[in-house]
Amino acid sequence: MIDPTCPHHDGSPLYVSHPDPALGDEVTVRLRVPRAYGGVDRVVVRSNPDHEPAWVEAECDGERDGWQWWSARIVVANPRHGYRFHLVRSDATVQILNQGGLSDVDVLDAQDFALVAGNPPPPWMADTVLYQIFPDRFARSDAAADRPLPEWAIPAAWDDPLDPSHPGRSRQLYGGDLDGVVDRLDHLVDLGVNALYHTPIFPAESNHRYDAASFDHVDALLGGDEAYRRLIEAAHARGIRVIGDLTTNHSGVAHEWFRNAYGRPDAAEADFYYFHDAAHTTYETWLDAATLPKFDWNSAELRRRFIEGPDSVVARWLAEPYGIDGWRIDVANMTGRLGAEDLNAVVRQTVRRTMIEVSSDTLLLAESTNDAASDLQGDAWHGGMTYPAFTRGVWSWLAEPRRIPHRGFDGRVSDEMWFFGLPTGMPRYTAQQFVRQLRLFTSQIPWRVQRGTMSALDTHDTARFATYAAEEMIPLAVGLSMTLPGIPVVYAGDEFGLEAVDGEMSRTPLPWDRVGEPEIAARIGLYRELIGLRRAHAALSTGGLRWLHADDDAIVFIRENADEAVLVLAARTDVEIRLDMALVGAATAATSRYAAGTVELLADDGAVRLHGRGASFAVWTLPGVTAPPARAERSVATPEAFAQLGGPAV
Template structure:
């Protein structure tokens, strides 16, 4: 913690500290009704305390537990209190009072001399825990078209939408060709270079979508039933996962639950056909079903209507769904990253996001509970979706990527990461600015969620310093959807 709000700035070493780690919380997987021991470290340089209490908020009504000194060292006093977990998300904060009757509140947002908000509380969560392997995983993202091309790619016929590029050609960053420029990277090309990833220390490979589509990014799926033949088809994905697993590398796929492509078999069946079973899968603006809601107005990406029970059954619910299929043999993916998760199920006065995300996780647990679920949330991920009820962590930019590149101040960096959220350039940050920005955007996330959030150096949605570097490190999707 860097500052006591309203009481001046102190050096972090002189401030009381608590977090959700095992040093401070007795169990990382609490159950409802379980008693949990909480510890607070108070450095000797802080005013001696007369009272230390934990304020919980069960059923949104405050209750208090007194803390006692549990341990002393030459440099700190350790206080301990016991609380009983009353709700699936149990919020708490520390109340401190010294012998001069000065009081402070300590929350995940820091130390404050004024009363704090519930949203800033520390949190214990009782939902099923993420897989143990995911905490501390070193992830490497691959955009299949741009990573590596096997010899087999030469024999594949190009689709009509593709604009072929030689492997050394510069990347087109703007305009209609951005999503059409086709290098022909495939899954066998990735498999042939797994030893390189292993040497880098990678133990989690994240693939952007591998389903057939009409773009190089493949976020506009034509079907979820099979892997794109341009990537080598189903057999190539099976072979890649098997080879990765043999090297101790897990593989995570990418699903678009917010939208499909306008060439998707479901959408083509429903377009201008209100009688089709799939007509309930999308959000239509007219009775004729010729006008429809799409992602940010891009007509190629019609938005799903999660009011539809049939859509849920086909896509996210049960062992026969799309979500389940690729986690099982023969594919055996180790998890999903969900594209545009922040918008999924949300349109005007409808909000089915919680129902969708919890259904996805229930299905994953049913098929293989040792799988990871990461959700894209392009800006502030602290709005309530990431309590741990389904998403294990966020793929986001405000908490790490943008602050990091602002601190490094590198020209052409991914500071605008997340589809140009900022000015598209870096701002000069000090190390303290970087830390403050990170803390600001993770304060509302439970400790478990923080440990499983994707802290990306860059991604396919961030600009790069040069066209050649962009092809090697994932292209921007900006303007290509």
């Protein structure tokens, strides 16, 4: 249940003086308490340095616009430094605020607010809107027709239907290439996106290329190394960053390392993989896929060649003459993990250390499709491609279950709806449940890492959202991806209104010849406008987040900084919502910035009233938040053990 009268804190600049501290730094953290909450006599900030609680008294900074502000200075003692606020109310009751919400019982350390020391994301991450492409299906240059096809490929014309079953599923080749991407970069500029993430471009024996045969050069089918260099240069010239895709969990069986190791226990690469027999002929794979042997990261030589140092694969493509701007790591959640063995932290931290040695102005994202909180603590990953918090929640609220007959990988026809691999199908959520799930899955992730996590409606591994959503729900879903914290993602083809029942069928060649059709032009225009909204208002990139309302059908939230506040309404159906103006801000000065559907904001008599007819998504800007100066001085923390004894031992 959303209670807008709760005290508030998040990791944005209104509340945290330094988002990227180093170990030993003092950071001012601030708490904001609305008058409607009632009197607060005392606030104590509890940290947990070295897993031993310590307490700092907060100072009352005064009141502004119906809010009381408190501040405290805490010392960042650990790479992930958690903290929470204990509020002593005027009636002597105590409540605790952390990312899990406001509680009248003790709370979990894992849900505390958290500062991350070191490994700051590149400054450009905050403003990033990401566009994802699947190279074989995005665009085809004239040169593609002259390239010989490998034996495994099943050639397809650009307008041929996708084959959803094996072997066509992974071998159907449409001939999209990197020069084709260059030819269409102005489409990305027109949309307003400023980062391009592509799935793998290394040689392989499939159209998806997650079964790499080498990491040392770009697939000739895509144009080779020079075509990749041309793409990066052309993208950078347009202000577009380029994010590559690297698989650290496995290679393909055609990879030179695996071919050297298979059946040769004395080979230099023999310990690169998990072999189960002395002859090195049976091996560990990714999810029983015989073509995808799993890397064994105990191998020092594998680390040296792949992830460690200036001569590694990781470094090669970040350095000149290429200079990509970051990596998305495929199957990051399983990398280095097998049974009782867990080398995941070693691998991810080594990858990031190598990236920093080449350029600190780079981004590292992890694919971790379920609960990723234990990995997304900021020690390496700046964020994740993960589905539970935003993606599955949006689908469950705004999409409609449909039974669409389709052929699966085995050729059998089914009408069962795909929903992110959940065998129980798609649940139906209210707006409140969407908010609850979003808050639950982000409650254990530091704010800085939340901002680097991708807010995708769909990807190359999923069905397309539009397949199961009514037309009027599209602005709501796209709008939420652009206005909530995180990196908005546009999967190529969504702006064309493409539909697909699963991840394989979502990899459709883009219909460039249909761009001028009214329905497609309108959908492209919708994306262009909402991307423009995101990029025009800094509060949507770096501002805080306060939830103001959630019921069965609608949500209202506000993104805030000192310069501007952005008020957002998303509703499935008719709404009549009344909010206390003191909890919203200066709504009498609200300016409408976007409206899909019939929506009206009225501000008078101390109330803000939102009226909507039908499905609606609306955005207004308000004046920013004014806070009194922080009064907290140097941090003086009292360890809990000392407090139990009455003070330090003499």
